[in-house]
Amino acid sequence: MNTPAARGVAATNLVQAYASGRRLWGKPDTFHAVDRVSLTIAEGETLGIVGESGSGKSTLGRMIAGIETPTSGTVTFWGQHYARVGTPEWRRQRRHVQVVFQNPAAVVDPRWSIHAQVREALTTHEQLVPSEADDRAQAMLAMVGLAAMGKRLPHQLSGGQLQRAVIARALVLNPRLVVCDEAVSALDVSVQAQIINLLLELRERLDLSLMFISHDLSVVRHISHRVGVMHAGELLEIGDSGTLFDNPQHAYTQRLLAAIPADSPRQRRLRDINAFSGHAASHTPVQS
Numbered sequence: 001m002n003t004p005a006a007r008g009v010a011a012t013n014l015v016q017a018y019a020s021g022r023r024l025w026g027k028p029d030t031f032h033a034v035d036r037v038s039l040t041i042a043e044g045e046t047l048g049i050v051g052e053s054g055s056g057k058s059t060l061g062r063m064i065a066g067i068e069t070p071t072s073g074t075v076t077f078w079g080q081h082y083a084r085v086g087t088p089e090w091r092r093q094r095r096h097v098q099v100v101f102q103n104p105a106a107v108v109d110p111r112w113s114i115h116a117q118v119r120e121a122l123t124t125h126e127q128l129v130p131s132e133a134d135d136r137a138q139a140m141l142a143m144v145g146l147a148a149m150g151k152r153l154p155h156q157l158s159g160g161q162l163q164r165a166v167i168a169r170a171l172v173l174n175p176r177l178v179v180c181d182e183a184v185s186a187l188d189v190s191v192q193a194q195i196i197n198l199l200l201e202l203r204e205r206l207d208l209s210l211m212f213i214s215h216d217l218s219v220v221r222h223i224s225h226r227v228g229v230m231h232a233g234e235l236l237e238i239g240d241s242g243t244l245f246d247n248p249q250h251a252y253t254q255r256l257l258a259a260i261p262a263d264s265p266r267q268r269r270l271r272d273i274n275a276f277s278g279h280a281a282s283h284t285p286v287q288s
């Protein structure tokens, strides 16, 4: 199945059923956290995912990233199925897909310098002479603006710096897909904008595919080529970012969009920083 058309991710009819905690006729009852979702993410494309809390965004992201096996449905990743979670083949596949979560402190080792952690990600997957591993880790830290901070321990960095270190650790393996699950949500607005600009820059430089999950619609609009709207486990609509935001088809999407303030401080800040750095997504930038 390794045809050129297979460059990217394709999900077909994904379902994730969890136990609801209730019992029905003596059997545990289940509900569908994700219900028959089909989507694609092309090489170099950013797909934003929005939807209210509990709508299934993270569950969908974990299945797309291959860290959770769907109850039914399939994911093909550059033409191949993911191996069963935890198998040696699955561990080999891990280098091609990375996940960045909201809380960087929870995913780093507090005892190791950030250089050591970036380096370790690399040496887990590649046989390298020590000097080459050091050089590549250092180059990656420089790319995220932490060139002078490699020796620091996680607690010696700010939240934004630590998230940059986590992004460096995710990207040092040159993955094809990065799933960002509320990756900037916990950060101060100006730091959010810096990290988003960093992702936009790395996306261009490394031709990354991104799945960008966020409850922040203005950020999603800014970064995404296409956007999908989740509601109660289903993908209600999916389409080109500009079209979806300007002309939402579904009443739920219209209500979701109506909740964005017309000109929030965050939108103004993003616009200012873009004007300053010359970055823009490939669609119409955030409107005031």
Ligand SMILES: Nc1ncnc2c1ncn2[C@@H]1O[C@H](COP(=O)(O)OP(=O)(O)OP(=O)(O)O)[C@@H](O)[C@H]1O
Pocket (backbone or CB within 6 Å): 018, 019, 033, 051, 052, 053, 054, 055, 056, 057, 058, 059, 060, 215
């Ligand atoms: N491991 C699990 N076991 C049982 N139920 C789960 C599990 N993970 C998620 N759920 C449930 O599945 C539904 C979807 O959860 P999910 O975390 O995907 O939502 P979300 O859209 O990411 O929400 P949020 O915006 O709050 O992060 C929720 O009802 C949640 O309680």
Ligand SMILES: [Mg+2]
Pocket (backbone or CB within 6 Å): 057, 058, 059, 181
């Ligand atoms: Mg979530």
